[in-house]
Amino acid sequence: MIRTLAVTIHNEFIENEDIAVLLADQTIKWFWADFRDPSTQEASRLETDFAFHPLAVEDCFHSMQRPKYDHYEDFEFFVMHSLQKDTFAKKEVDIFSGRNYVVTFHLSASPEIDAIWEKARTSADFRQNGTYYIIYSIIDKIVDEYFPPLYQMEDRLNEIEEKDADKTYRDLIDEVFDIRGDLLQLRRTIVPMRDLLYRLLDLRLDLITEHKAYYRDVYDHLLKQTELIQSNREMTSDMRDNYQTINSNRMNEIMMTLTIVSTIFIPLTFIAGLYGMNFTNMPELTADNGYFITLAVMAVMAGVLLLLFKWKGWFNIFK
Amino acid sequence: MIRTLAVTIHNEFIENEDIAVLLADQTIKWFWADFRDPSTQEASRLETDFAFHPLAVEDCFHSMQRPKYDHYEDFEFFVMHSLQKDTFAKKEVDIFSGRNYVVTFHLSASPEIDAIWEKARTSADFRQNGTYYIIYSIIDKIVDEYFPPLYQMEDRLNEIEEKDADKTYRDLIDEVFDIRGDLLQLRRTIVPMRDLLYRLLDLRLDLITEHKAYYRDVYDHLLKQTELIQSNREMTSDMRDNYQTINSNRMNEIMMTLTIVSTIFIPLTFIAGLYGMNFTNMPELTADNGYFITLAVMAVMAGVLLLLFKWKGWFNIFK
Amino acid sequence: MIRTLAVTIHNEFIENEDIAVLLADQTIKWFWADFRDPSTQEASRLETDFAFHPLAVEDCFHSMQRPKYDHYEDFEFFVMHSLQKDTFAKKEVDIFSGRNYVVTFHLSASPEIDAIWEKARTSADFRQNGTYYIIYSIIDKIVDEYFPPLYQMEDRLNEIEEKDADKTYRDLIDEVFDIRGDLLQLRRTIVPMRDLLYRLLDLRLDLITEHKAYYRDVYDHLLKQTELIQSNREMTSDMRDNYQTINSNRMNEIMMTLTIVSTIFIPLTFIAGLYGMNFTNMPELTADNGYFITLAVMAVMAGVLLLLFKWKGWFNIFK
Amino acid sequence: MIRTLAVTIHNEFIENEDIAVLLADQTIKWFWADFRDPSTQEASRLETDFAFHPLAVEDCFHSMQRPKYDHYEDFEFFVMHSLQKDTFAKKEVDIFSGRNYVVTFHLSASPEIDAIWEKARTSADFRQNGTYYIIYSIIDKIVDEYFPPLYQMEDRLNEIEEKDADKTYRDLIDEVFDIRGDLLQLRRTIVPMRDLLYRLLDLRLDLITEHKAYYRDVYDHLLKQTELIQSNREMTSDMRDNYQTINSNRMNEIMMTLTIVSTIFIPLTFIAGLYGMNFTNMPELTADNGYFITLAVMAVMAGVLLLLFKWKGWFNIFK
C-alpha cells in the first residue's frame, strides 16, 4: 500500500495524489510517500519514479540490515530498527530523503509511522517545517520506544537485587542471565542508531542550527540509552559474581558442618565398633569399669577435637 | 519561587527586581535569576521572557537527564547533577547562560546554589567578573561535593582490607559489592560531567585565558575523580578475587581434613564390623591372640595411610 | 592455467587472447587475466609482462598472508581470504588492479572467481563498467560467503541455549567452546577484510560516487559480520558463566543432601554402635526399657537436627 | 626556606640573592628559586613577587594533586610526584617555569631537588643551558626513581613464580595480591606523568630539537614503565588464575580419594553390620561356610567397584 501527503507552496494539504504527479508538480512544497508492505508493482516505483540507487532499494527488502545512514548523490537513505511494544521484537523502517520529499518504507504496519502521519496531516508545525521535521519526528518516536524495554530491564534487576523471597536462587540467576542476553540484543540496535545520529550531525553541515538542536536531542537520548545498557550489563556481571561468592561461601559452611560432625564421630564410631567385635579373648571387655573408661576416653577425644576446630577458627564461619 | 540579583554598570546591586524589567534595562551589567521549584506560571517565563528553545525548557522538567552541555544560537544550556550530602542522592541543576544573564533552575532547594548566591550578593569579585564566574563557582561547588562520597568509599575499602575482626567474611564481601555498585552509580554522574567540561573547554574558544584556567581547574578535579573511581573499582575486583582464592584455599583445607580422617577410619571401622558379625563359624574369633593381631593390623594400616598422605604432601597445607 | 577476457573499445568480447597481445593492443578497453594454480613459467609472466613489484609477487606464493590492500606506483594489490563452502577452510585470492586490467591469482580453483567470470562473459553491465566493477563483484562474492558460517554458528548457539535434551551437559559446553574457537578463527579473516575496505574507501578518493556506493555496501556487510562475531563471542562467554553458576549451584544441592543425611545419621549410628559393644558391665543394656529410651533419644536428636537445618534455611535450596 | 641560584649574562654564579632583586636585575641570565616547606610569609612571595595565578598557588598547598602540566599566560606549571626511597611513599614536587627563572616548591626535603641543586651550582652545562635543562634534570631524576620499586616488584613476582618452598601457598597468593595493589598505586603516578610529558612534547613547539631529545628520553622511560606495570599486572592475573586451577585440580584429587574409599567400604561395612545384627532367626549365621561366602561376596563387590573406577578413568588423576 502507498499513501501520500503533500503540501503546496500555498500551504494546502493534498492527500493520496499519485507519486508521479507530485514529482512533476512545481507547486508542491514537499510531500511524504509511505510504502507499507508494497506489492511488487508498487515497490518498483522506488526505482522507476524516484530513481533510487539499486543498492538502497535492495536494502529495503533484505531482512534486518543493521541501522545505518548512507549519503547518495541526490538522496539520503536511513535504515532504522523500531521495537515492537510488549514483545520488543525488531522491525525495520527505511527512509529516503530527497530534494522535496520523504519516502518511508516498511514491510508491516508501523505504529510510529502512523502516529507521525496523523500529526503531519493536522499540524501547522509540519506544514511549516517540511521534510527534515518529518524525519526527525519519526526517528524521535522510534528512539523513544527504546526506553520502555530498557527501564523494564532495569526494574527487573532492581527487583532481583532485593532478593524476592518467593523465587529460588536458581530462578534469580537465570533471570539475571536472561536480562544480560536481552541487553546484548538491544545494544545491537541502539549502538548503530547512535552512530547513525552522530554521522548525520557530523556530515549534514547544511542543517541550520535550529534543526541541529532537534537531532542533537535524539542523539542525547541514544547516548543515555547506551550508557544505561553498559552500566546495567556491568551490574549484571557484578550480581553474577556476587552470587558466585555467596554460593562458594555457603559451600564452605556446608562442608565445614559435614567435616566437623564426621571428624568427631567417625573415630568414636570406630572405637565402639572395636568393642563390638566378638573375639573370645578381649581382656578390656571383662574389666569391671571397661565400659566407663571407654566412654570417658570418647568424651575426651570429642572435646579435644572441638577445641582444635575452635582454635582453627572453623566455628567463626557460622557467626 | 524566582529570585534575582543584578549588578548595574555603576556596580550597584539590585535584588529581586522583575525579570522583564532587568532584560529591558540597558544599565544592567549582568543579572542572575534563580528558579527554585517554580509554579507553572513562573516556569512559563523561561519561554515568554527569555525565549529559550522548547527542547531546553523540556529538559528542565524531564527527571534525570544525563549531565550535558548544549550550545544554542543565543544561549548555552547546562544540565548538571549535584549529590545531596549524607544520602548522596542525585539532584538535577540546570543553567542557562545568555548575553548578560545566568538562569539557574532546580526542582528543590540546592545548598550549592544557595552558597554561591550568598557569595555573589556580597563579594566584589563576582561584581567584577560577571556571569562566567557565577557559572564557574556553581560547577566548582557541585564538583567539590563529589569528593566526600568518593573518599568515604575509599576509606571503607581500606577498612575492609584491614579485615575488621568484628565482621564476618560474608558481611565484608557484601560491603565490597555494595561499594562496587555505588562506584558504578557515581560514575554515571562524573563521567558525563567530565565530558561536559571537556567540551566546554574545547568549544568556547572565546573564553579568555584567565577564565579558561578556572574551568580547567574543575576539569582537573573531574579527571582525578574518574581515576579514583576506576582504580577503586579495580581494587574491589582484586579484593573479590582475593576472597575467592582464600575461600577456595580454605575449602581445600576442610576437605583434606575430612578425607584424611575418613580414609583412615572407614577401612578400620569395616574390619571392626567384620569381626562384630555373629557367624557361628568364624575361626579368627576363637584364636587366642586374634584380637591383638587385628589391633596390630589396624595400626599398620593407619600408619601406612598416614605415610602415604605425608608423601603426597597433604599435610603441607596445614603449615 | 591462465585465461583472459577482454573488451575492446567497440564493446566486443575477446576470450583467451595472450596477455602480451592484450597489453600492447590500444583497442582494448579493459581485460581480466585469471591465474589458477599457474605453472612456474606462467607465474613468471606476473613479473615479465606486468612488471609487478617483487614483494607483491612474493605475497602470492607465501601461504596465508593476512588480508591487506597495498598501493604501488602503477597498480593496486589485494590479498583476500575466501571461505570454502562446507569446510569453511580459508583460501587466498590475490588481485592486481592496473590501468586497464585486473589480474586474479589463486593456487586452487575458486568458485567465487568462476561465478564472476561467467557473469563477466555474458553481462552488459560488466562490459560497461570495467575493472572496478569486476573487483567489486569478486570482493562482494567473497564477503557474502562469510555469512553462512556465521549464521550457522549463531544457529548452533541458539540450539544450545534451548538445552537439547539428547545431549549431555558436557557435550553442550564442549560445543560452546568449539564455537568460541571458530569465531576467533573467523575474526582473523573478517577484521582485516573490514580494514581493507575501510582503507580502500579512505584512500581511493578518485573513486566516483557511483562506485563508492558499491564498495560501501560491502563494507557495511563486513561491519555487520564483525558485530555478529563480537556479540556471539559475548554470548558464548555468558553461556559459559551461566553453566558455571548452574554447576556450582547443583554442587551446593548435592553437598547439602550429603551433609544433611550424614549429620543426622552419623551420631545415631554412633549411639547404636555404643550399645553394640560387648562389655560385660553395661548397666543400660539390662535396664528393662533401655532399648526404648535409646530409640526415643535418637528420635529427639534427629528431630532437633532437622529443625536446626530448617532454621538455617538449608531446605530452601530444594524448592 | 627559600634558596636561590642565579647566573648572570657574564656566566657568573650568584647564590641566595633575594628574589625581588633577581627579578629586577637585567644582568641575570636565569635564576632558580627553591621553596622548601616555606613559611606563610615566604609562600606569599609566589603571589606578590612572581604574580603566579591563584589556582596554581592553591595547587601547591592542596595535598596530592595528580601529576599535570598547565600552561598559563606567562608561566608554565608542573605538578609531579616523586617516590621516596625505601618506603615508595608519594611526595609532591611543583615547578613554575617563567621567562628567565624556575621556581620549585615542595613541602618537605626532596633528595631529587637537592641532587640537581648541587649539580647546577657546579656544572658548566647548567650555566650554559639554562632553565629548560634544570627542569629536564629534575623530571629525569624523579622518573629514574620510579624504576627501583618497579624492578623490585618484578623480582618479587619472579621469586614467587619459582615457588619458594619455605612459604606456604597462602602466603604466596597474598603476596601476589599485595603486588597487584602496589602496581595499581604506582600506575596512578606514572600514567599521569607519561601524559604530562606527552603534552609537553606536543605543545611546546618552541622547544629546539636539541631540547626535545632530552624530554623525549624521559618520555621513553615513562613509556617503558607503563608497559612494565601493564605486563606485570597481567602476569599477576595469570598467576592468580594458575593458582586457582591448581587448587581446583588438587580438590578433585582429594575428593576422588574420599569417594573411592567411601564408595568401596560403605557397602561392605553395611553388610558387616547386617550380620552383626542380633536377630535370633538369621539362617545365614549358622550356615557352616556363611562367613566365608560373605567374605567372598565382599571381595567381589570391592573388585567390581575398583574395575568400574578404573574404567571411568578416576585413577588417571593420580598419575
Place this chain on the structure above:
Amino acid sequence: MIRTLAVTIHNEFIENEDIAVLLADQTIKWFWADFRDPSTQEASRLETDFAFHPLAVEDCFHSMQRPKYDHYEDFEFFVMHSLQKDTFAKKEVDIFSGRNYVVTFHLSASPEIDAIWEKARTSADFRQNGTYYIIYSIIDKIVDEYFPPLYQMEDRLNEIEEKDADKTYRDLIDEVFDIRGDLLQLRRTIVPMRDLLYRLLDLRLDLITEHKAYYRDVYDHLLKQTELIQSNREMTSDMRDNYQTINSNRMNEIMMTLTIVSTIFIPLTFIAGLYGMNFTNMPELTADNGYFITLAVMAVMAGVLLLLFKWKGWFNIFK
C-alpha cells in the same frame, strides 16, 4: 671489534678502511660500520668521529631499552630486539643512520647482522640501493626471526588441544600457562617494533615509493605477529576456562557418586547397627521373621531413594 664496508662512487667495494678516512673521503657513496662488543676506545668513536648525541650513545650501553625510533638533527637512531635462535632470548641491536653511512652496534655476535653483511659484500643490489636497503634488510631479518617462536607456541597449543594422552591434566595446564607467559614476553618486543615501523612509515615522508614498499612489507609481518599473539592469548584463556569447566563438571560427577552411595547406605547401616545393639529387652530380635522384615524394609528404603535420585535427574550426569 669494528669492521667497515664502503662503496665508492665508482661502485667499488672497500673493506675495513678506517672510519675517519671514510667520513672524510668525498668519493665514498656510502659505507657501513659494524661495532661488535667494542672496546671502550672503539666505542668512543661514536662520539668523536660520528658526533652522535650522548643520549643515543647512552642508549647503546643501557641494557634492554624497549625498541624505538628516534629522529635526531642529522641522524636517525633505532633500538631493536633480535631473538636468539633456540633459546628465544632477547638481544639488543642498535642502528644509526646518517647522510651516507649506517652504523650498527651490538654487544655480542648477531647472526642477523652477519648474514646481511655477507650479502652486502657480494650483492649488486646492495651496491646500488645504499644505506636504506641495508637497514631494511637487517630489520626484515630480525622480524623474520620472530616467526619461529610464535609458530612453535601455536603448534604447542594445538598439540595440547588434541589432549596428548601421555601427559597428565596438570602438566597440560602448566604448559598452557607457560605459553601464556611466553606470549606476554614476546609481545613486549613485537608491539614496540610494530610501533617503530609505523612511526618510520609515518614520519619519513622523504622515503621514495619504492622504498616504502619494503618497509611496509616488514610492517605487515609485525601486524600479523601482533594478531597471532593476541589470538593465541585468547586461545589460552579459552583453554583455561574450558579446563576449569571440565574440572568442575568432573567434581560434580564425583560428589554425586559419593552422595548417592552415602545417602543410600548410611541409613541402612544405621538400622543394621540398631539391631546389633545388645539390649536384653528388644522384642523385634526374637520375632520369628524380624530379620526378614528388616531386610524388606531396607530394600524398600533403598528403592525409594534410588527413585528419588532418578526423579531429581542425578543419574543423567553419568550419561
